[in-house]
Amino acid sequence: MRRTLAFFYRNRWLFSRRVMQLLIIAAFAMELPEGGYFAQGNLSSSTWFGIGLTDPYIWLQSLLAGAPLGKSALIGMLIVAGLYALFGGRIYCSWVCPINLLTDLSYWIRQKLHIKSNFTLSKNLRVAILLLSLLLSLLSGKLAWEMVNPITQFQRELMWGSMTGAMVLASIFLFDIFVTRRGWCSHLCPVGAFYSELGRYGRLRVKATQSGACNGCAECIKVCPEPHVLAPVVARKADLVTHGDCTRCGACLDQCSTGALAMSLNLKRAGSFKGIPVVSQD
Amino acid sequence: MADKISVAAEIEEPERRKVFRKVFRKLGAATVITVFGKAILDSRPAPAASVLRPPGALPEAEFNAACIRCGLCVEACPYDILHLASWSDPAPTGTPYFVARTDPCRMCTDIPCARACPTGALSPLLTDIKKADMGVAVLVGHETCLNYKGLTCSICVRVCPIIGEAISLKPVKNEVGLLQIPTVDSSKCTGCGTCEKHCVLSEAAIRVLPRELGLGVEGAQSVGRW
Ligand code: SF4
Ligand code: SF4
Ligand code: SF4
Numbered sequence: 382m383r384r385t386l387a388f389f390y391r392n393r394w395l396f397s398r399r400v401m402q403l404l405i406i407a408a409f410a411m412e413l414p415e416g417g418y419f420a421q422g423n424l425s426s427s428t429w430f431g432i433g434l435t436d437p438y439i440w441l442q443s444l445l446a447g448a449p450l451g452k453s454a455l456i457g458m459l460i461v462a463g464l465y466a467l468f469g470g471r472i473y474c475s476w477v478c479p480i481n482l483l484t485d486l487s488y489w490i491r492q493k494l495h496i497k498s499n500f501t502l503s504k505n506l507r508v509a510i511l512l513l514s515l516l517l518s519l520l521s522g523k524l525a526w527e528m529v530n531p532i533t534q535f536q537r538e539l540m541w542g543s544m545t546g547a548m549v550l551a552s553i554f555l556f557d558i559f560v561t562r563r564g565w566c567s568h569l570c571p572v573g574a575f576y577s578e579l580g581r582y583g584r585l586r587v588k589a590t591q592s593g594a595c596n597g598c599a600e601c602i603k604v605c606p607e608p609h610v611l612a613p614v615v616a617r618k619a620d621l622v623t624h625g626d627c628t629r630c631g632a633c634l635d636q637c638s639t640g641a642l643a644m645s646l647n648l649k650r651a652g653s654f655k656g657i658p659v660v661s662q663d
Numbered sequence: 664m665a666d667k668i669s670v671a672a673e674i675e676e677p678e679r680r681k682v683f684r685k686v687f688r689k690l691g692a693a694t695v696i697t698v699f700g701k702a703i704l705d706s707r708p709a710p711a712a713s714v715l716r717p718p719g720a721l722p723e724a725e726f727n728a729a730c731i732r733c734g735l736c737v738e739a740c741p742y743d744i745l746h747l748a749s750w751s752d753p754a755p756t757g758t759p760y761f762v763a764r765t766d767p768c769r770m771c772t773d774i775p776c777a778r779a780c781p782t783g784a785l786s787p788l789l790t791d792i793k794k795a796d797m798g799v800a801v802l803v804g805h806e807t808c809l810n811y812k813g814l815t816c817s818i819c820v821r822v823c824p825i826i827g828e829a830i831s832l833k834p835v836k837n838e839v840g841l842l843q844i845p846t847v848d849s850s851k852c853t854g855c856g857t858c859e860k861h862c863v864l865s866e867a868a869i870r871v872l873p874r875e876l877g878l879g880v881e882g883a884q885s886v887g888r889w
């Protein structure tokens with residue numbers, strides 16, 4: 382009994398995330414008893430009990446492609462963008478995006494199989510893909526990323542039951558297992574890159590609780606999908622993870638045995654942050 | 664601001680890796696330029712729709728820019744006629760379309776699909792479904808259509824929801840005798856697809872096509888102007 386409890390405690394963030402991710406998928410897929418759905422549409426744009434939400438990245442592509450402004454999409458976009466900007470953009474990656482289930486599974490298998498080979502990619506690649514997709518949208522008048530986007534593809538294939546897009550998902554899955562460690566989400570996906578920029582100043586952050594608690598074991602860095610964000614904290618150059626790349630997945634908190642890390646919401650101005658320079662180590 | 668320690672600690676890269684890196688960089692650049700070039704070439708002239716769009720859809724180029732592939736229209740349609748295109752479908756990935764022969768638009772008077780669209784890709788200005796322009800019916804099978812053979816099938820005319828306006832029988836006299844030819848008024852036809860759906864032949868003799876494909880577009884072809 383104590384052991385199961387301890388097990389859950391050591392994976393509390395992981396389990397919360399899984400529950401959240403599955404609930405979101407279920408909300409789109411499950412019918413209400415009296416008909417209708419919790420959520421309609423897909424992650425590009427959806428309606429939750431009459432409230433419309435729209436993905437800001439897709440909206441931006443659409444705008445650049447030259448679309449006229451639709452009012453409900455605009456409002457929906459502002460709600461979503463506002464929330465992510467306030468709390469932290471890549472919360473989307475850890476708590477909402479269904480691809481995360483797939484790539485986390487890849488990573489898990491990779492570790493179980495002890496695959497060490499790693500084709501190094503620059504983390505800036507995704508920013509390049511992001512900029513390229515925006516530029517292409519502007520030039521071609523189409524939503525460049527939406528031609529391939531595996532995220533909405535995932536939902537469509539799942540829900541409309543066609544199987545062509547499963548190919549893309551399978552390649553991401555295999556790529557993450559055999560080619561590059563966390564290859565897709567941490568190096569290639571422009572959606573993650575976009576949310577990273579959007580949530581640069583997000584106020585929900587991983588924080589070092591007291592300076593003494595951390596014993597420098599760097600276990601958190603090992604499990605973090607974006608290790609460079611934690612490096613300054615463990616090296617005591619900063620007391621907060623300030624980098625936009627942090628997905629707020631809480632893996633570091635699950636992992637840390639000393640309780641040196643906490644997730645903290647600080648809505649006050651940046652002033653309360655002591656301004657210790659954070660060296661981004663790419 | 665370079666971190667002295669980390670710079671010193673940097674291990675020198677083996678020669679082979681450097682070469683690989685160079686090759687990959689070149690490959691990357693080549694891919695990017697190709698993708699670019701192709702996108703620019705593809706983007707003009709603006710292509711006509713190759714599939715039937717839900718009612719109120721903007722002209723194809725604008726529609727492709729405006730539609731964010733959310734599928735809210737698909738879910739709003741009470742008859743489930745709409746689909747989001749998958750990779751293998753003729754429409755750009757993720758955009759909604761319907762196939763007349765399988766399931767035509769029932770022309771709901773309250774147009775739930777267009778009402779559900781958050782982006783205006785299906786125009787909110789369309790309030791009268793009879794003004795919708797999803798496409799246009801064209802009688803293509805002049806040799807197979809039963810009415811052309813002198814019979815009176817006329818199913819396509821009788822099932823039309825705007826019967827008598829969008830499609831009607833026009834008497835035409837020829838060597839066979841007096842024929843009743845189903846004739847489409849392109850200014851009234853909404854392209855709902857009901858006629859194509861119900862054509863009694865195993866492949867429909869009347870087809871509903873996006874307007875540009877069904878009627879052609881005026882203007883000289885560049886080949887003719889050398
Ligand atoms: S990086 Fe992209 S695919 Fe990965 S979780 Fe974030 S949005 Fe999803
Ligand atoms: S710092 Fe912690 S919460 Fe942020 S991405 Fe890394 S492991 Fe997840
Ligand atoms: S008008 Fe009605 S039947 Fe036609 S696409 Fe819209 S919702 Fe479906």
Ligand code: SF4
Pocket residue numbers: 729730731732733734735736737758759779780781782783784785
């Ligand atoms: S509701 Fe509008 S934006 Fe969404 S898929 Fe349909 S046409 Fe596109």
Ligand code: SF4
Pocket residue numbers: 802807808809810811816817818819820845861862863864867868869
């Ligand atoms: S239903 Fe088909 S065969 Fe009959 S009149 Fe119309 S086009 Fe001709």
